[in-house]
Amino acid sequence: MFRRLETADAEISFSYEGLEIVARAGDSVAAALLAAGETRLRETPVSGAPRAPYCMMGVCFECLVEIDGVGNRQACLTPVAAGMRVRRQRGARGVG
Ligand code: FES
Secondary structure, three states, X not given: OOOOOOOOOOEEEXXXXXXXXXXXXXXXXXXXXHHOOOOXXXXXOOOOOEEOOOOOOOOOOOOEEEEOOEEEEEOOOOEOOOOOEEEEEEOOOOOO
16 A cells, blocks of 8 residues: 655664564654554544544544553654554543
């Protein structure tokens, strides 16, 4: 679905749902997941419908994930970091 441009950027790895994902330094979490073929980043609170990143610029909030135990993180605005633990967000998370 998505294809990376060839670059010489360093590769780093993080986990998503317990699976190792290889990303490029400078990727957002959303870009790294889409490049890895992961499109189901969260599930809606009411029906559990799967959602994927849409705007990739912080407007739609379709990319909410849990990062290192903290929910409601916008994957499209969060730079990926080595060792980061990312999980799909299921339903609504509390504030704070
Ligand atoms: S993809 Fe729209 S806010 Fe992240």
